Amino acid sequence: xxxxxxxxxxxxxxxxxxxxxxxxxxxxxxxxxxxxxxxxxxxxxxxxxxxxxxxxxxxxxxxxxxxxxxxxxxxxxxxxxxxxxxxxxxxxxxxxxxxxxxxxxxxxxxxxxxxxxxxxxxxxxxxxxxxxxxxxxxxxxxxxxxxxxxxxxxxxxxxxxxxxxxxxxxxxxxxxxxxxxxxxxxxxxxxxxxxxxxxxxxxxxxxxxxxxxxxxxxxxxxxxxxxxxxxxx
Ligand code: DC
Numbered sequence: 001x002x003x004x005x006x007x008x009x010x011x012x013x014x015x016x017x018x019x020x021x022x023x024x025x026x027x028x029x030x031x032x033x034x035x036x037x038x039x040x041x042x043x044x045x046x047x048x049x050x051x052x053x054x055x056x057x058x059x060x061x062x063x064x065x066x067x068x069x070x071x072x073x074x075x076x077x078x079x080x081x082x083x084x085x086x087x088x089x090x091x092x093x094x095x096x097x098x099x100x101x102x103x104x105x106x107x108x109x110x111x112x113x114x115x116x117x118x119x120x121x122x123x124x125x126x127x128x129x130x131x132x133x134x135x136x137x138x139x140x141x142x143x144x145x146x147x148x149x150x151x152x153x154x155x156x157x158x159x160x161x162x163x164x165x166x167x168x169x170x171x172x173x174x175x176x177x178x179x180x181x182x183x184x185x186x187x188x189x190x191x192x193x194x195x196x197x198x199x200x201x202x203x204x205x206x207x208x209x210x211x212x213x214x215x216x217x218x219x220x221x222x223x224x225x226x227x228x229x230x231x232x233x
Contacts, residue, residue: 003029003224004146005128005148009138011197014149014185015178017159017208018133021151021216023100025083025131028217034075034124036134036141038084039117040108041095042073046086047107050097057103065112074120098166098173098181108135109192135189138200147227149220157209158182 008025010018013156021033026033045062047053050067052060056150075082076090094100095151123142124130149171159179166173189197199205204223208216 001029001221001224004228005126006146006228007128007129007142007144009142009145009148009200009203010131010151011135011138011148011203012133012135012198012206013153013158013198014182014189015162016151016153017161017213017216018151020213021208022131022133023211023222024217025122026081029129029131031131032082032124034082034121034125034130034132035084035130036117036121037104037110038075038092038095039073039120040113041104041114042084042086042091043068043071043102043113044104044107045091045095046071046073053103056165057106061110061112061177061185063108066108068112068116071116075124079141083228093169096169097173101185105188108126109194109226111194114206135197136195138196138203139155139198143200147223148200150199150203151206151208153178153207153209154189155182157177217230 008031012018012020020034020183022033025031046067052064052067072087074085075086080168083090085091085096093177121132124132126140132141136151138145156175157178159175159182162174162182163178166178177186206216206219209231
């Protein structure tokens with residue numbers, strides 16, 4: 001199916017399968033997929049490594065803000081899709097660790113961090129044919145995106161999916177620990193002052209608690225046909 005040059009913004013709670021869905025959309029419609037959460041995770045990894053977060057999880061915001069001025073965090077396109085790099089170091093694995101997951105939400109709530117990431121994300125919007133997932137893509141990063149989706153799913157379903165993904169990568173964690181992490185992140189993400197996670201007024205809600213990825217693709221093809229009319233198969 002060929003669809004017009006649009007931006008697809010996918011927001012929603014943690015571990016609702018936004019990135020798997022967005023990747024599949026990108027491959028089906030020849031769009032570029034960008035994972036905005038990876039940018040916040042990259043900043044968090046740098047903050048941990050440079051000692052800007054102390055043992056009580058307090059952040060040296062002034063130090064972090066100054067480090068961001070020369071922080072070379074970027075996406076590099078590979079045959080395997082876009083990957084996150086600091087300079088020439090690929091950080092895809094490190095940014096998915098429990099340590100980064102446990103610290104990323106407070107870091108993502110810091111206004112200078114959001115400014116840093118937003119600037120990089122908006123660069124990609126200029127080219128269109130982009131599908132980006134995150135928490136504020138449809139509300140703040142691309143408020144004019146032509147198609148906005150807000151994803152949600154039951155907490156336990158999300159925790160089981162995330163624990164399964166982590167086990168596949170060799171990191172064993174209990175469902176309870178993942179549920180606690182997801183709950184905490186949802187709370188911080190939706191209650192922060194700057195660009196909190198919220199559904200854009202014109203976003204379509206997709207609850208995928210009982211849907212497979214294939215079901216979700218059937219759903220989005222229907223939405224696209226309805227919204228953009230005569231798209232060719
Ligand atoms: O999608 P994720 O789990 O990789 O996101 C990691 C964190 O980054 C998450 O706790 C919220 C934050 N985030 C954000 O605040 N805004 C975005 N657009 C994307 C992610």
